[in-house]
Amino acid sequence: MEDVKPSSYCTVLDGRSQSKYLCYTHRRNALFYICLTDAAxxxxxEYTEDTLKEFRQKFALKSTEDYILKLRSACVTGDVSVVVHDTRAELQVSSGSTDLSVSLSRLQGPQATEELKELLFRMADSLTQLDSKEFEPRQQQNCGPSVTVKRRAPGASLINPGTKKKMQATGVAFDEADDD
Known part of the structure; x- marks a missing residue:
């Protein structure tokens, strides 16, 4: 099966009601899903690999990733819309000479609740991964700038670091040689 990012998210506007929806894609159990939610x-x-291949051929797409990129760019430019009916929704992606249309069925009760729960945790996981990849741990705001402490070389003066410290005199060592 083709390697596709785990999830993709974008917002879509219903042209009639001006309501906002979250459009997202994901894979589960060898199936590719395109979903839409208003949080309620x-x-x-869903697409199996065979139906996904038919979909790509129908709309002259090279890959599933190509469809996701078209969907994302259409969301940014406002070339995607949705019309929501009682039991279904039509997602319309206008891109150049081709219009991609996807029909989505409304999920019922517990199935919809489970899907929203999974969506919430997928989004949280992707944010966690993004945070760990792009952000370094922050220093505490109240602390001053951190200063690196240089290690003192052996024999260096603690008070005046540029000079060697004076060694304490040990006395004079006399050779006890014969004076003959």
């Missing part, structure tokens, strides 16, 4: 209801469609 969830609409979803």
């Amino acid at each position: 209801d969830v609409w979803s469609t």
Whole structure:
């Protein structure tokens, strides 16, 4: 199966009601999902590898990643819209000469709740991974600038670091040689 990022997220606007929706993709159990939610209801469609291949051929897409990139860029430029009905939603992606249309079915009760729960934790996991990749641990705000402490060389003066400390006199050693 083709390697695709675990999840992709973008916001979509319903042209009629001006309501915002979260459109996201993910893989689970060898299936590729395209989903839509307003945080209360969830609409979803799933693709097996075969149906995904048909979808890519129908819309002349090179890969699933290509579709995700088209969806993301369409979200940024405002070329994606959704029309929500009672039991289904139509996701329309306009990109150049082709219009990609995906029909999503509304999930019921516990299935929708489980999907929202999984979405929440996937998003939290992706934020955690992003934080660990891009941000270094922060220093405490109240501390002054950190100063690196240089190690003192043996024999260096503690008070005046540029000079060697004077060694204490040990006395004079006389040779007890014969004076003959």
